[in-house]
Amino acid sequence: MTLTAAKDCESPSPHATRELSAESRPGRRFEPTVERTLDNDLITLATHLPGAGEGLAIAREFHGGRGVADMVGLTRWRDGLQRRMATPVPFLRNETDCAVVAALSPKKTLTVASLSKRLGMSDEQVTRRVRSLVATGHVEHHGSGFRRALGLEPIGRAYALEAKVSDWRQGISQAMRYSTWCDAAALVLLKPPRALGEVEATCSSLGLGLAVGDRWIARPRLVRPHVGLRLAASEQWACLLIESETL
Secondary structure, three states: OOEEEOOOOOOOOOOOEEEEEEOOOOOOOOOOOOHHHHHHHHHHHHHOOOOHHHOEEEEEEEEEOOEEEEEEEEEOOHHHHHHHHOOOOOOOOOHHHHHHHHHOOOOOOEOHHHHHHHHOOOHHHHHHHHHHHHHHOOEEEEOOEEEEOOOOOOOOEEEEEEEEOOOHHHHHHHHHHHOOOOOEEEEEEOOOOOOHHHHHHHHHHHOOEEEEOOEEEEOOOOOOOOHHHHHHHHHHHHHHHHHHHHO
């Protein structure tokens, strides 16, 4: 992912919104020109997410573990990023390694057999991955098993926002996929549909947030994403934030 950071000439406030933009990957679908009218609304909505006042970073067209969200907002990320930066290991670059690391605990020892059962992988596959992760410092030997190195937890709270002109059913389907790698997700519609009550009830039953334009109708609820995919998204965010400091 190639990044640029939106930067002001003056020094930003410690709690100012940091905007990161990602260039589209090869093969990206056509640009949804009408939905782009919601761009400013997505920013407004993100600034009203829980914890946004303590630090908010946003990225458009964010490539997560399952799909590309129109925007992802990361709140309360500063302390977590400092802890991650203090961990002297490289950023994890693939989902399988993230799954293995996330399945481990920094306090409880797990054997290869336990990891294999937890991950649905063979002992041979787990052994090969663990050896590599021990070499890079992400995993540590403890007795007859392994533990995750300290400081490798997801940073902040990640909220995925999916913009749709009118196709709320597709929007809900996409937002649900984002819930596998974000802490919460929401559907943002350009205009209120005739079946607004039905849409609101469906989103509520699924834990999704719902907004029309720049107004929250129901805020997204925190869910339990897939731990490996959430860690992979977090590692990606850490890279974005660090790169934005050096541009």
